[in-house]
C-alpha cells in the first residue's frame with residue numbers, strides 16, 4: 598500500500614451553534630461537540646483508509662473554551678498516525694469571531710478509529726507520512742497515546758507499554 602499524507606485525509610466541517618444544541622448557560626453542549634468531532638474524524642479516517650471506519654476510543658478531549666449560541670464553529674480533523682488497522686485522528690476546533698472573522702482555537706481532541714471490512718473485522722490501512730512540523734510532532738506522540746489508551750482499556754499490560762514508560766524514566 599502506498600503511504601499517504603495527513604493532508605489527504607483532512608476534513609473540515611463548519612456549522613453554526615443553534616439554541617437546541619446549547620446547555621443552560623447558552624453555550625454549546627459538550628455531547629453535541631463530541632458528535633461533530635466524531636463525524637469529521639470518521640470521514641478523515643475513511644479518506645485515509647478508504648474503508649468503513651468505527652470509533653474505537655476517544656483518547657483525549659479538552660473543552661478549553663465555551664462556545665456561545667450562534668457561534669460559527671469549524672472542526673478540522675486529520676489522521677495523525679496510522680498503525681496496522683487503527684488510526685489516530687487529531688481534531689482542532691476553531692470558533693470564528695462574529696465581527697473580525699478571525700478564528701480562535703476553542704478545543705481539541707484525539708480519537709482512535711479502526712478500519713473494518715463488511716463483516717466488521719479490522720483490516721490493514723496505508724501508512725502515513727507526516728509533512729509539516731506539527732504533523733511530525735503529532736505522529737511522534739501517537740504511539741505513546743495508543744499505548745496509554747490500550748493500558749487504560751485493559752488491552753495492554755503496563756509493562757509492555759515500552760515507549761509510554763520511557764516518558765517517565
Ligand SMILES: CC(C)(COP(=O)(O)OP(=O)(O)OC[C@H]1O[C@@H](n2cnc3c(N)ncnc32)[C@H](O)[C@@H]1OP(=O)(O)O)[C@@H](O)C(=O)NCCC(=O)NCCS
Nearest residue numbers: 651652653654680681682683709711713719743746747750
Ligand atoms: C474497534 C473494534 C473494531 C476493535 O476490534 P478488536 O477485536 O478489539 O480488534 P483488535 O484487537 O485487532 O484491535 C484492532 C485495532 O484497534 C486498536 N484498538 C483497540 N482498542 C483500542 C483502544 N481502546 N485504544 C486504542 N486502540 C485500540 C488495536 O490496538 C488494533 O490496532 P492496530 O491493528 O493498528 O495495532 C471493535 O472493538 C468494535 O467493533 N468496537 C465497536 C466500534 C463501534 O461500534 N464504535 C461506535 C461506538 S457507538
